[in-house]
Amino acid sequence: xxxxxxxxxxxxxxxxxxxxxxxxxxxxxxxxxxxxxxxxxxxxxxxxxxxxxxxxxxxxxxxxxxxxxxxxxxxxxxxxxxxxxxxxxxxxxxxxxxxxxxxxxxxxxxxxxxxxxxxxxxxxxxxxxxxxxxxxxxxxxxxxxxxxxxxxxxxxxxxxxxxxxxxxxxxxxxxxxxxxxxxxxxxxxxxxxxxxxxxxxxxxxxxxxxxxxxxxxxxxxxxxxxxxxxxxxxxxxxxxxxxxxxxxxxxxxxxxxxxxxxxxxxxxxxxxxxxxxxxxxxxxxxxxxxxxxxxxxxxxxxxxxxxxxxxxxxxxxxxxxxxxxxxxxxx
Ligand code: AMP
Ligand code: MG
Numbered sequence: 054x055x056x057x058x059x060x061x062x063x064x065x066x067x068x069x070x071x072x073x074x075x076x077x078x079x080x081x082x083x084x085x086x087x088x089x090x091x092x093x094x095x096x097x098x099x100x101x102x103x104x105x106x107x108x109x110x111x112x113x114x115x116x117x118x119x120x121x122x123x124x125x126x127x128x129x130x131x132x133x134x135x136x137x138x139x140x141x142x143x144x145x146x147x148x149x150x151x152x153x154x155x156x157x158x159x160x161x162x163x164x165x166x167x168x169x170x171x172x173x174x175x176x177x178x179x180x181x182x183x184x185x186x187x188x189x190x191x192x193x194x195x196x197x198x199x200x201x202x203x204x205x206x207x208x209x210x211x212x213x214x215x216x217x218x219x220x221x222x223x224x225x226x227x228x229x230x231x232x233x234x235x236x237x238x239x240x241x242x243x244x245x246x247x248x249x250x251x252x253x254x255x256x257x258x259x260x261x262x263x264x265x266x267x268x269x270x271x272x273x274x275x276x277x278x279x280x281x282x283x284x285x286x287x288x289x290x291x292x293x294x295x296x297x298x299x300x301x302x303x304x305x306x307x308x309x310x311x312x313x314x315x316x317x318x319x320x321x322x323x324x325x326x327x328x329x330x331x332x333x334x335x336x337x338x339x340x341x342x343x344x345x346x347x348x349x350x351x352x353x354x355x356x357x358x359x360x361x362x363x364x365x366x367x368x369x370x371x372x373x374x375x376x377x378x379x380x381x382x383x384x
Pocket of ligand 2: 211280281326327329
């Protein structure tokens, strides 16, 4: 999804080229991903600076690559660690999402994620060992600290960018911004509407295509549009694709009827956790989950070029790729 925003911006520029609203745009590399920020309004420049600073601060908390980020320090220390308020909030939410999704989303998969991150299919014994040291039940949260069982570890790759996107909203509001589109590594914050008051147009990545290929668009305002797919990070071995989203039950990359999941809702951390979880569940369980929850909508891309959109997206989605068909799932 990382590159999807290129498309988003293309549509966006096409449709809003005639506006004279002041704007500010910046691309930054943070949290191991490309972030593109475009803000409209009188305070566009100032709010952009404030958001870029906030993202840098979050990076010190959640980055999987900065050696002394808080998450890396917690993992390295093992045992019990004091938590910053940002980390406390994200871990509390992550634990709740893990329980709610029956462990399909799990913030304690570091051993498995690291093992598969080596770029080849691991030996079964190593998968078994990593599985034995993975799972959110290995983490105990208390007032201001968390305790990890030995040789376990946090991996917040499935929720951190969504959580950060929640925290840029108050900054936009503080500066009176009513029109902004931000991509935090493909996690889209479509704040307000475009300067001409029409909805934002967010491309949906074609899992078969290149990074800039879309199969359709979603028109939204004031929403997070957050995706998980098998195309984002993967390797191919013996003709089979192994991607970066792990089914905690098997210890292998999720292998079901889905290629990607897009979640549309008003809470970034939730959208991020749900996109990962529903991708792990497969379409049937994902739709059952949606039926029980009224606070999000979803678009599922299945392996056979079928798309299922939940009923709340009926008027938002436009299909543009003739190889795909789509149907609407009602509650
Ligand atoms: P996303 O792109 O939001 O679906 O997140 C994928 C990232 O989350 C991976 O690169 C891993 O860092 C981590 N991850 C992998 N599998 C899971 C899972 N089942 N639950 C939570 N996080 C996961
Ligand atoms: Mg996610």
